[in-house]
Amino acid sequence: MGRWILNAIAGNHGDLEGEPPFRAKIFTMGALMKVRVLVSLKAGILDPQGKAVEQGLHGFDFKVDHLRIGRLIEMDLPTHNPDEARAQAQAMCDKLLVNPVMEKATIEVL
Amino acid sequence: MRVAVPVFPGSNCDHDALHACGVVMGWDTYPVWHQETQLPENTDLVFIPGGFSYGDYLRCGAIAALSPIMGDIKRHTDNGGLVFGVCNGFQILCEANLLPGALLRNESLRFIHQQVHIRVERADLPFTLAMKPGQIMKVPIAHAEGNFTLDAGELIDLEARGGVAFRYCDAVGQTGVVQTPNGAANGIAGIVNLRGNVLGMMPHPERAVESEMGGTDGLGIFQSLASTLAKA
Numbered sequence: 001m002g003r004w005i006l007n008a009i010a011g012n013h014g015d016l017e018g019e020p021p022f023r024a025k026i027f028t029m030g031a032l033m034k035v036r037v038l039v040s041l042k043a044g045i046l047d048p049q050g051k052a053v054e055q056g057l058h059g060f061d062f063k064v065d066h067l068r069i070g071r072l073i074e075m076d077l078p079t080h081n082p083d084e085a086r087a088q089a090q091a092m093c094d095k096l097l098v099n100p101v102m103e104k105a106t107i108e109v110l
Numbered sequence: 111m112r113v114a115v116p117v118f119p120g121s122n123c124d125h126d127a128l129h130a131c132g133v134v135m136g137w138d139t140y141p142v143w144h145q146e147t148q149l150p151e152n153t154d155l156v157f158i159p160g161g162f163s164y165g166d167y168l169r170c171g172a173i174a175a176l177s178p179i180m181g182d183i184k185r186h187t188d189n190g191g192l193v194f195g196v197c198n199g200f201q202i203l204c205e206a207n208l209l210p211g212a213l214l215r216n217e218s219l220r221f222i223h224q225q226v227h228i229r230v231e232r233a234d235l236p237f238t239l240a241m242k243p244g245q246i247m248k249v250p251i252a253h254a255e256g257n258f259t260l261d262a263g264e265l266i267d268l269e270a271r272g273g274v275a276f277r278y279c280d281a282v283g284q285t286g287v288v289q290t291p292n293g294a295a296n297g298i299a300g301i302v303n304l305r306g307n308v309l310g311m312m313p314h315p316e317r318a319v320e321s322e323m324g325g326t327d328g329l330g331i332f333q334s335l336a337s338t339l340a341k342a
Contacts, residue, residue: 045259046293048219096176099169099205101212102259 031080034110040070123160130316144177160197171201200310211260217293223252236338247327256312258294276300
C-alpha cells in the first residue's frame, strides 16, 4: 500500500496501471462525495417480484401491503460540490441508470 | 441481401440468427462484434439476436444499447435500413429508444420456454409482406422478461397507428389474457416503429425455419424480407 501512495504522489503509475486497489487509492486522494440513487418502479407498473416477496411475508403472518422492490445504486463522485454531484447523478440516470418507461429515481447526496 | 448480426458479450442466439440467415436463406451474413463502430458496407438488414447481453445487468439490454456498434445501427435506421430484434434484441431496441416501451419481468416471475401461437397484425411491413393479415404462426418463446409495457396513453397511440405487428393468440387466433403467456399489455408479442423499418419481437422465428426444429412458420418473416429486398 505504501508504495502505491508514493507512486501516486510522484504521478508515476505506469508500472501498476490496471490494478484496481491502486486506482481506487489515487481517486480517494481527491475530493469525493458519496451519492445514492434509489431506482423504483413507477406507480402502476406491475412488480411481480414485490408481489412474490409480499406473499412470502404473508406466509409468516406479517401484515404487509403494496410491497415494491427497487434498486439502490451507491457511488463515489470526485467533487466537493453537492449540486455538482447531484447534477452528475441526474445525468447518469438520464443516460443509463433509469428507464423512464417504468422507473423513477431519487438522488441522495451524502 | 447482406445481413449483419451484432454479437454482444452474453448473446447466445447469434448462431441461430446466423444459421437462419446464412444457411437456411443463403444470405451474405456477418457476425459483427459489439465493439465495432461500423456495420459491413451495404448492410441491408441488422438482425439483433437474443441472449443475455451483459448478463442482463441493470436492465435487460440496457448496457448493450450503449455499445459502440449501436451508433452505426442508429445511422442505418435513420437511413431507412431494416433492423430486426428478437428477444434480447427487442429489449435492446427498446433500451436504445429505437422502439417504444419496455419489457418487464414475466407476470409469473418465471422463465418461460414453450411453443406459442402469434397472430400477424400487420402484413404490410417489409418483415411480413409475404404473410396474410391474421395468419397464425407457431414459434417458440424463451424469456424471463417479455412482459411488454407502455404507459396507457402511449399504448393507445401505438395501437392506433398500427404499431403492433404480432399478438399472442391460441391455435385458432383468439387473443386475450389467457392466451398471453407473459402478461404483455394487449397481448403484444412484437411491435414496429412508425417508419416501419424497425421490428422487435419476443418470439424466435429464427428457431422455426426447418422442419427439424419442430416447425417452419418462422420462414414467413425471412421470405418477406427476401421479397422486400428483391423489390428494392
